[in-house]
Amino acid sequence: MDYPLIVDLFFVLLSVLAVVSGWRVFCTDSMVRASFFLLVSFIAVGLIMILLAAQYLGVAMFFMMAVEMMVMALFMVMFMMNPAGLNPMMMVHQHRFAIVAGAVSFVVLAAVALLAEFPDSPLPADLDPVTSLGNELLGDSMLIFESAGIVLLTTMIGVVVLSSHRGRFGAAEEGSMPPGLAPGGEPAGMPKESDEGGGHHHHHCH
Amino acid sequence: MIVNELILPVILVTVVLVVGAYLVAVIDEAIAGALGLPRAANAWMAPLARGAWLLTQQANATEAPDWRAWRLAPALYLALAAIGLAVVPFSPTLIPTDLVTGVVLWGSIEALATVVIFLHGWSANTLLSLIGAYRYVALGLSYILISMFVLIGVALPAESLQFSQVVASQAELWNVIRQPLGLPLFLIVGLGVTFWGPLNLADSRDLAGGTASAISGPPRLVWNLARSAMLVAFSGAAASAFLGGWLGPWLPGPVWMLLKMLAVLAVLLLIGRLVPRVQPERCVTLMWVVLLPLSFVDLIWAGVEALW
Numbered sequence: 001m002d003y004p005l006i007v008d009l010f011f012v013l014l015s016v017l018a019v020v021s022g023w024r025v026f027c028t029d030s031m032v033r034a035s036f037f038l039l040v041s042f043i044a045v046g047l048i049m050i051l052l053a054a055q056y057l058g059v060a061m062f063f064m065m066a067v068e069m070m071v072m073a074l075f076m077v078m079f080m081m082n083p084a085g086l087n088p089m090m091m092v093h094q095h096r097f098a099i100v101a102g103a104v105s106f107v108v109l110a111a112v113a114l115l116a117e118f119p120d121s122p123l124p125a126d127l128d129p130v131t132s133l134g135n136e137l138l139g140d141s142m143l144i145f146e147s148a149g150i151v152l153l154t155t156m157i158g159v160v161v162l163s164s165h166r167g168r169f170g171a172a173e174e175g176s177m178p179p180g181l182a183p184g185g186e187p188a189g190m191p192k193e194s195d196e197g198g199g200h201h202h203h204h205c206h
Numbered sequence: 207m208i209v210n211e212l213i214l215p216v217i218l219v220t221v222v223l224v225v226g227a228y229l230v231a232v233i234d235e236a237i238a239g240a241l242g243l244p245r246a247a248n249a250w251m252a253p254l255a256r257g258a259w260l261l262t263q264q265a266n267a268t269e270a271p272d273w274r275a276w277r278l279a280p281a282l283y284l285a286l287a288a289i290g291l292a293v294v295p296f297s298p299t300l301i302p303t304d305l306v307t308g309v310v311l312w313g314s315i316e317a318l319a320t321v322v323i324f325l326h327g328w329s330a331n332t333l334l335s336l337i338g339a340y341r342y343v344a345l346g347l348s349y350i351l352i353s354m355f356v357l358i359g360v361a362l363p364a365e366s367l368q369f370s371q372v373v374a375s376q377a378e379l380w381n382v383i384r385q386p387l388g389l390p391l392f393l394i395v396g397l398g399v400t401f402w403g404p405l406n407l408a409d410s411r412d413l414a415g416g417t418a419s420a421i422s423g424p425p426r427l428v429w430n431l432a433r434s435a436m437l438v439a440f441s442g443a444a445a446s447a448f449l450g451g452w453l454g455p456w457l458p459g460p461v462w463m464l465l466k467m468l469a470v471l472a473v474l475l476l477i478g479r480l481v482p483r484v485q486p487e488r489c490v491t492l493m494w495v496v497l498l499p500l501s502f503v504d505l506i507w508a509g510v511e512a513l514w
Contacts, residue, residue: 030272032328033272033275036275036321036325039321055305055306055307056307056310056367059305059307059310059311059314060310060314062311062314062317062318063310063313063314063316063317063318063350066314066317066318066320066321067317067320067347067350069321070317070320070321070324070343070346071347073324074340074343128306129306130306130307130367
């Protein structure tokens with residue numbers, strides 16, 4: 001298939017952007033920055049998909065990933081007790097396992113790229129990718145996609161319910177008290193119950 | 207080929223955005239004058255004078271901001287406005303980018319705008335701008351959903367996600383009449399995404415300027431320009447999705463398009479001056495309990511109408 005040189009040029013530039021921003025995700029020390037570096041990486045991949053004539057999937061990648069990364073950054077900040085996400089924190093853990101898993105998946109994917117025989121079937125000139133995708137999604141495969149969607153939604157709700165059961169200072173159904181600033185001290189940051197009396201709390205006996 | 211596909215669209219989008227953003231400031235001043243509010247002596251010169259003054263001012267610094275994100279965010283917001291306007295057709299032939307998924311790209315612009323506005327408030331590393339940033343994220347998700355359903359509604363009669371097809375499908379009847387709920391909802395989304403007037407909750411006075419509370423000088427100029435430019439891009443999308451774009455008698459297509467954009471801008475700016483700011487908590491309730499169900503109604507209406 002004939003295409004101008006500029007397509008190759010953009011493919012190389014976008015690939016470099018995707019890889020570099022993906023690598024920066026693991027070098028930064030902030031959850032918010034890590035999420036948005038990942039977003040940049042996904043946007044570059046979405047643009048590559050548009051180059052590959054997957055016009056709907058490429059553009060859908062933008063809004064899906066934008067909302068997803070935004071919500072992910074917000075939830076990480078909420079769950080990780082880092083008020084703004086600007087505080088430096090270590091973003092990587094389980095080093096040995098991560099290095100082995102990364103090396104293995106790189107070798108496997110590189111082997112697939114080098115050794116697999118890719119089909120050589122150029123796109124027909126009259127192909128309308130958006131229409132054919134719509135027919136696929138809402139045609140014969142509708143049951144599969146719809147049930148997969150419901151399962152994913154149920155999983156997401158279930159995960160949030162399970163993971164938010166244990167709150168920052170104890171289980172959710174028991175009510176929670178922050179620990180004291182000194183060992184055994186009074187709960188930190190909680191207003192004293194007897195404060196409503198207008199500063200007479202030392203007169204009340206317990 | 208390069209002239210037609212690259213240079214001409216870039217010039218067209220840039221000129222419309224810059225002139226449009228200038229006109230936003232002028233119309234806003236004129237409306238303020240008509241309503242008897244405090245205004246500049248000369249509505250035509252005031253935006254230019256203010257822009258020139260901002261250019262000469264020093265750019266503020268806060269303690270340990272995320273410099274790259276802080277400086278990039280206004281420029282990225284401006285870029286999103288330009289990308290949004292680039293899929294808006296001015297005539298059957300004068301279209302900067304006739305993307306087949308233009309309507310979906312508009313949804314992406316609004317989603318990415320949420321990220322950019324959050325980044326702008328977050329990276330300053332100051333309290334009030336951070337509150338503005340979180341506030342916008344909480345509200346932005348509801349704007350995106352409403353806009354998505356309303357835009358699917360206009361794509362249905364066109365049987366296409368292409369803006370030029372959406373305009374062509376309105377040859378008999380404009381969508382503003384065919385789907386009466388669509389345009390009001392889309393205008394509310396427009397005010398929300400540019401946080402303008404009653405929906406200015408990210409940069410509002412109760413937060414001393416919100417995400418923009420810590421910026422001054424050239425970055426503030428770019429931020430203000432970007433917000434006006436986004437309003438212009440929104441008027442372009444609204445004019446082609448609901449008001450029949452280039453369609454109209456006697457005058458050539460692009461002139462009709464520009465007139466409709468100006469009309470939408472005037473309505474938005476008038477709402478911005480007349481309606482008081484909504485309280486953020488009430489705004490979330492309004493979005494999810496009233497406007498989102500209304501956008502479902504709009505979509506069902508569009509679907510039934512398309513099947514008829």
